[in-house]
Amino acid sequence: MWLGLARRRTWVLPTWKGWLLLVGAVAGCTFLLLRGAYPYLAAESRLPKADVVLIEGWVSDDAVAQAKRELEAGRCDLICTAGVDLDKGSHLLEWKDWATLAAETLKAMGVPEDKILSAPGGAIRRHRTYVGFEKAREKLATLNKIPIRINVITEGPHGRRSITVARKVFGDTATIGVISVEPSSYEPKHWWTTSNGLKGVFMELVGSTYERFADSGR
Numbered sequence: 001m002w003l004g005l006a007r008r009r010t011w012v013l014p015t016w017k018g019w020l021l022l023v024g025a026v027a028g029c030t031f032l033l034l035r036g037a038y039p040y041l042a043a044e045s046r047l048p049k050a051d052v053v054l055i056e057g058w059v060s061d062d063a064v065a066q067a068k069r070e071l072e073a074g075r076c077d078l079i080c081t082a083g084v085d086l087d088k089g090s091h092l093l094e095w096k097d098w099a100t101l102a103a104e105t106l107k108a109m110g111v112p113e114d115k116i117l118s119a120p121g122g123a124i125r126r127h128r129t130y131v132g133f134e135k136a137r138e139k140l141a142t143l144n145k146i147p148i149r150i151n152v153i154t155e156g157p158h159g160r161r162s163i164t165v166a167r168k169v170f171g172d173t174a175t176i177g178v179i180s181v182e183p184s185s186y187e188p189k190h191w192w193t194t195s196n197g198l199k200g201v202f203m204e205l206v207g208s209t210y211e212r213f214a215d216s217g218r
Contacts, residue, residue, distance in 0.1 A: 002015060004196045005035075006055075014046060014047045020132070021137040023041060023129070032199045033218050034071070034192055037157075037191075037201050037205060038109045038124050038156070038157055038188050038191050038201055039188075040160065041090040041155050041157035041158075041159060041161075041201065041205065041208060042159045042180040042182075042188065043154050043159040043160040043163055043178050043180060043202045044054075044159065044178065044179065044180050045177050045178055046151050046164065046177045046178065047085075047150075047151050047167075047175065047177035048075070049075055049076075049149065050070075050075060050076045050148075050149045050151040050177065051065050051074040051076065051077055051078065051145065051148040051149045051150070051152055052076060052077070052079070052080050052140065052146065052148055052149070052150050052151075053070050053075075053078070053079045053080070053150075053151050053153055053154045053155040054082060054133070054136055054151070054153070054166070055079060055080070055081050055082070055084030055102055055150075055151050055152075055154075056081045056083060056098070056102075056129065056152070056153070056155070056158070056162065057093055057098030057099045057100075057102035057103075057132075058083055058098045058113050059153070060155060060179065060181070060183065060184050061105060061157070062181055062182075062184055063153055063154070063155050063181040064102055064105050064106060064109070064128060065109060066110075066153055066179060067079045067106065067110050067153050068106060068110075068111050070151065070153075070179075071111060073088075076113055076151065077109065077115075078116075078117055078145070079096075079115060079116050079117070080108070080116075080118075080139065081099045081102040081103045081104065081116065081117070081118050081119065082098075082099050082117060082119050082121065082132035082133055082135060083097055083098025083099040083100075083101070083120065083121060083128075083132050084098060084120070084121035084122060084123065084124040084128045084131060085097045085098075085099060085122060085123045085124070085133055086098060086101070087090050087119075095193045097120040097121065097122075098132075098140075099118045099120040099121065099132065099135075099149075101118055102118075103116050103118040103154075107150070109214055117136075117139055117143070118139075119132070119135040119136040119138070119139040120135065120136075121134075123206060126217040129161065129162060129165045130165050130169065133166055133169040134169050134208050135167055135180065136169075137169050137170055140182060143183075146170070146173045146174060147168065147173045147174055148168065148173075148174050148175075149173075149174065149175045149177075150170065150174050150176050150177070151176075151177045151178065151179055152166050152173070152176065152177070152178045152179070153179045154178065154179075154180060154181070155180065155181050155182075155183050156180060156181070156182060156183040156188065156191050156205040157171045157180075157181075157205075158180070158181030158200075158202055158204055159178050160204070160208045161204060161207050161208040161211050162178055163176055163177075163178040164208065164211050164212055165211060166178075183196070183197075183200065185198070191215050199217060201212075
């Protein structure tokens with residue numbers, strides 16, 4: 001009858017109870033995602049006292065100011081700035097990489113120059129966090145600062161990825177903590193209401209998962 005081009009199949013569809021259970025499961029997962037994603041990603045496990053604060057240079061001025069507060073409160077002895085080349089604005093600025101830009105920002109905030117160590121990472125497109133931290137490790141090694149206690153300062157949902165990368169880079173030679181400063185471009189409790197929040201959280205969900213189970217460019 002079907003000329004060999006089709007065949008009859010029996011489909012199994014949910015009952016109203018099955019649909020209700022399915023809708024409830026989707027709603028529950030959505031609620032957990034909206035409420036739990038940001039706190040999970042914005043890991044906060046700061047050390048009460050660190051030898052070095054390692055700051056990712058791309059973060060906001062508020063996060064850079066947090067590094068200054070850590071130094072002034074006696075919770076660290078040195079601030080190390082890490083970051084690769086700028087991907088925008090380099091033609092207008094004297095400084096060409098995030099590490100140097102963060103270091104100069106700290107100086108403008110009144111941080112003594114001898115308390116700042118800048119570790120530019122160069123022109124990198126992939127694994128930028130890893131390369132930045134690797135350069136920082138090399139710079140710290142020249143000062144005989146390893147093994148050490150490090151608090152990484154980053155922004156918002158990047159916290160979990162940052163501490164994962166830092167532990168890969170420094171291994172057992174250092175104790176690592178992380179300080180995740182709230183982003184200034186959106187409200188963390190309602191991250192899904194802005195494009196910056198949506199992009200930031202979903203990108204970090206993917207990025208932190210990849211970082212945990214895959215390579216970091218090595």
